[in-house]
Amino acid sequence: MAPLKALEAEYRILDPNFQAFCASHGIFSVEDFLIHDLYELAAFAEQQPTSENLKQGITQVLCIIDTQHQPWLNGMDLLDDALHNKHVLSTGCEGIDLLLGGGLREGQLTELVGPSSCGKTQVCLLAASNVATKHMGNVVYLDTGNSFSPQRIAQFVGHIAGHAFDEAGNIIFQRIMNSIVCHSVFDIFTMFNVLHRLVINFPSQLQKGGQVRLFIVDSISSLITPILGNSGSQGRALMISAGYMLKKLAHEHNVAVLVTNHTVGGERGIPKPALGQTWKSIPHVRLLLSCDHGNNVRSISVLRHPSMASGKAAKFSI
Known part of the structure; x- marks a missing residue:
């Protein structure tokens, strides 16, 4: 800039x-x-x-x-970039992957919306585990609510690998666990700092073969809601800047970005995504997650997607 x-x-x-x-x-x-x-x-x-x-x-x-915007690109440039650089990363959850045509796409910001305790963090932990295990990629996980669980990551990794790691497999297990880096982030300015350092370090990551494939913010609403309170245009500008920087990271470095957002009461008591209309236009993909009370079944539906109709849904369990 x-x-x-x-x-x-x-x-x-x-x-x-x-x-x-x-x-x-x-x-x-x-x-x-x-x-x-x-x-x-x-x-x-x-x-x-x-x-x-x-x-x-x-x-x-x-x-x-x-007012910052990405540079103009013609249709052939965008198509070529999508075909050759923007790969799909499986989340490890069959229902979500089938719904999205394979999983999370690099170059896109995907938002997972849902009420408290519906499983958003579990999806994030599973996606981090699967990308680190099957896609051999590094994962950066921003934890805003002390919800990151290395024990749960270890369980997922063992399940994905199909067995508990024996002594000979511990080296592989350690490599996978070391490729998931968690930062505790409790305000938006710290997130900007992490993004800034990440972008600066990308050339060295590529040289070492340790490219970040997935960037997770759980949850983005925890960072943005406090600055929207009484800060007027400044809070809105910071929110837009956060979205812009996350999308820029995704597009320029071929990273899949996954953020979570909570729900608030809407018209006639129907829950809606938090952060309002301004944020609504920022994610490429918006998914609504809900749970059936009394069992472990989760429902996920498309609120917005660049290549599929809204309303498409699937069920799964973790």
Whole structure:
């Protein structure tokens, strides 16, 4: 993303005074801006003689982030990229894989929506285990609610391999477990930081043969909901930026991105995905997960998909 100095000619509010203020906090580009706590930055701005101009500058940068778009690509470029670079990764859940035509597609942001305790985390853990075991890929798992379970991962890995690992198989087991990296993330700024470091390290990962194939955020709503409260346009801009960065990671580095989202009460008491209309347009694929009370059967249906009709559904158990 652009250095702040390069934006001064077009946006006069981003003058040398604003740039100096940002530089004093280690901010030199729009990308640096994204990984800082804006509440803290605004508080520092309040203490300055030119606080109003500084706050206008902060808002202007957020507007710039809001208008970021991917470059234009023609149909043949997109088709060639989809056929040769965007592979399908099995989740390990037969019902979900059949519904999606094989599983999660690299280059796409897939959102799994559902009420509390319906199995969203279990699907994430199973997908992480399957990608690490069968696709020999690295997985980055952002845990926002202390729900990541290495014991459950180990169970899934053993089941996928078809047996409990004996002494000779422990090396393989350790490789699989080591390829799943979990970060505890409790605010959106930490997520931006993880994304920033991940993108920087991608060239070295490719050289070592350790490319990240799957990136999981469980749950994205836990990170975004707090910033939407009373922060107005800033919260909305940060939400859009989060979606933009996740989609950019997916597209440019051929990564399958899976995020979970909770449900809230809608019209006539019918549950609907949280985060509102603005977020609704961000995921490529939206899936609704629900459970039948009294048994282990889960239902999953398509809310949105670029190549299939909404409403298509399947049942499965984990």
